[in-house]
Amino acid sequence: MKHHLRFVVIAAAVFGLVGFKGIESTLASQTAQKAAAGPMLIAEVDLECSFFICDSTPKIRLSSPIRTGEKTVLTEGDQFYSEPAPEAELFRENDAWSILEFGSRIRGKNSSGTLGMLAFQRGRARVIRIEDGRALMQIEKACGAITKGNFLIPFKKGSILRGPELAYNFPFRKGDALTAQVILLDSNINQIARGHWALIDIGADQGLEPGRQLTAFRKEGTLPPQAIGNVIVIRVGARWATIKVLDSKDGIQMGDLIQVK
Secondary structure, X not given: OHHHHHHHHHXXXXXXXXXXXXXXXXXXXXXXXXXXXXXXXEOHHHHHHOEEEEOOOOOEEEEEEXXXXXXXXXXXXXXXXXXXXXXXXXOOOOOEEEEEEEEEEEEOOOOOOEEEEEEEEEEEEEEEXXXXXXXXXXXXXXXXXXXXXXXXXXXXXXXXXXXXOOOOOOXXXXXXXXXXXXXXXXXHOOEEOOOOEEEEOOOHHHOOOOOOEEEXXXXXXXXXXEEEEEEEEEEEOOOOEEEEEEEEOOOXXXXXXXXXO
């Protein structure tokens, strides 16, 4: 009996050691895979909390909080009613919707006329149920102040991205090289650095797509434009793109040039 008990104790110890090493090995492997994939280039917050240009104004707004009068600014976990949808089938239970606040119309330097209305993503809500054509929704994610009157559009899930950050010590190319200008900065500040967003005035019509890394240049006086940073496209429209600064040796400013690598 003693020999049997000793065997069980030794076996348990060996199994525990092997099991622990197995877990340790798995975690090490996952860490190595993540490191090999590179740093996070496009994160969930970039996809769900940045701004973009909307071609047309949505038809549905946030109507009122479910508990009228208690809160004017809503946050995660709060519930609200939408306005009735123009077509009842637009709302389906468990569907996610983006919450938008609209700004001014935006013009670009590379095309005539306006590009569209500036839209700030303020959060994401999910349909709980439908009542008389209206949706009762619950806020899952808040990126800013969510209030009555904000617009609602169906949520489109983007893809997060890991990978290497590309170098930006390239000379500026003249001629036919695809070049844009920065036409809007994050938070209306004078310059932005790593992690902040901006709008540029070229897009899918010029071949841009999410994940494309570009070089930022600064033109000063009579000198040729100098490379100052590396940015990545996180969202794209026909004639515009939302970019994120990955690295820079100087703050990105309005009017800076953005060129394909």
